[in-house]
Structures are given as structure tokens and as C-alpha cells.
Amino acid sequence: SQQGEEDPQALSIQEGENATMNCSYKTSINNLQWYRQNSGRGLVHLILIRSNEREKHSGRLRVTLDTSKKSSSLLITASRAADTASYFCATEDRSSNTGKLIFGQGTTLQVKP
Amino acid sequence: EAQVTQNPRYLITVTGKKLTVTCSQNMNHEYMSWYRQDPGLGLRQIYYSMNVEVTDKGDVPEGYKVSRKEKRNFPLILESPSPNQTSLYFCASSLSGFGTGVNQPQHFGDGTRLSIL
Numbered sequence: 705s706q707q708g709e710e711d712p713q714a715l716s717i718q719e720g721e722n723a724t725m726n727c728s729y730k731t732s733i734n735n736l737q738w739y740r741q742n743s744g745r746g747l748v749h750l751i752l753i754r755s756n757e758r759e760k761h762s763g764r765l766r767v768t769l770d771t772s773k774k775s776s777s778l779l780i781t782a783s784r785a786a787d788t789a790s791y792f793c794a795t796e797d798r799s800s801n802t803g804k805l806i807f808g809q810g811t812t813l814q815v816k817p
Numbered sequence: 818e819a820q821v822t823q824n825p826r827y828l829i830t831v832t833g834k835k836l837t838v839t840c841s842q843n844m845n846h847e848y849m850s851w852y853r854q855d856p857g858l859g860l861r862q863i864y865y866s867m868n869v870e871v872t873d874k875g876d877v878p879e880g881y882k883v884s885r886k887e888k889r890n891f892p893l894i895l896e897s898p899s900p901n902q903t904s905l906y907f908c909a910s911s912l913s914g915f916g917t918g919v920n921q922p923q924h925f926g927d928g929t930r931l932s933i934l
Contacts, residue, residue: 737922737923739925744928745927745928746821746907746925746926746927746928747860747907747909747925748925749922749923749924749925752922792859792860802865802867802873803848803850803865803867803911803913803923804850804862804865804875804876805860805862805923807859807860808859809857809859810859
């Protein structure tokens, strides 16, 4: 079964609004990462949060991690049309030590101008 | 510019005709990996390599081979492609740090869309 699962599957907002995406996972993790994928392109790393961190910021991005609930959220503030993309959370299983990332199904975000 | 380069970007071929997808990174990364992305199944790891001459199976290795003779290159080989290998393939690399608790984010190529008829 999927390790990371995003919610919602799709999100449509107006430019300037905030977008929140959630991710749940099943096992103990070393870290959780968020990636963005524009249509037809590769994944771009956005932010990494370690298991001992609770919150992290990068520009307009804010990520939280709750290891007790095995969940994370990605907040994009003041969204822009260029933020339109699919967003994936990815976890690295603490027990695997292989570097393998387990991806969720992703949230498709549409930001309307 | 730091990047992961995959070739070809698109390929349509026929069942049984051997093909190789190349992957090269210019960041001196130790770790490299191949994923496939399919609708409804997300991204799944095919093979990975911790360093030169060290490769191992991921979740869906059947029908694929890899090699890591040089640090920068990690080709994916389909010896006898079949239609169920039609997919979008991504190569990724990272500085590693696995096992030390200082894991690094992975850098992805732009993908190779394979169609096997």
C-alpha cells in the first residue's frame, strides 16, 4: 500500500489565495519531502523536513510534520498561476536505509489567474 | 548548471526490441535511482545504486537491468520490452548520506516517455 497519501487529490483556487495540501504516511520515517511536478516535466524538490522537526519555511512554503499522527501539510501562501502543478509528498522509511522514496499519489493544484 | 539528463525524452518502439535509456548527472552524486510513474500507481522505484558498481532492486525491477560503471551514468536497459513497460520513467540522484541520518533531497531528470507497442 502507498506510504504517502495526499489529500485532496485535486484543488482549484484563485490567484492570491492560500493552498493547503495534506499527506499521511504509515511507517517511521527519517524525513518527509515535498516535490512539485509541472505537466510533462520531472519532479522538483521543494522542501525536506526531518523527523525531529515540526515546522519549516521556505519562501511562500510552509511545511508541518506531526510524527504522532504520521501526517504532514504543505501550505502555499499567496498562490500564483505559476504554482499550478502536481505536488507529492515522499517519505524515506527509517528501516530501509536504501534511500528509496515512497511517493503518494499527489495533489493536483490549479491556480486560476 | 547542476542537472540530471535523460535520453531519449520520448520513444515509441516495438515489443522485444532492446532499448537503453541513458541517465547522466553532473553533481558528483553517489546515489542514483530509476522510477516509473503510472496513472493511479504513482512513482515506483525500479533500481537504485548507492555508488559505482553497487546496484540493487527497487520495488518493480522485473524486466529491467541497470549498470553503474561510472559515478555520473546510470543507464536503464530493457532487454526485451513489453507493452506493460509503457510508462514515464525518471532518473534521480542525490548526494546520499543514507544511513547517517543526514539524507539529501533527490534531483530528478525531466523524464522519458516510453511507448511499447
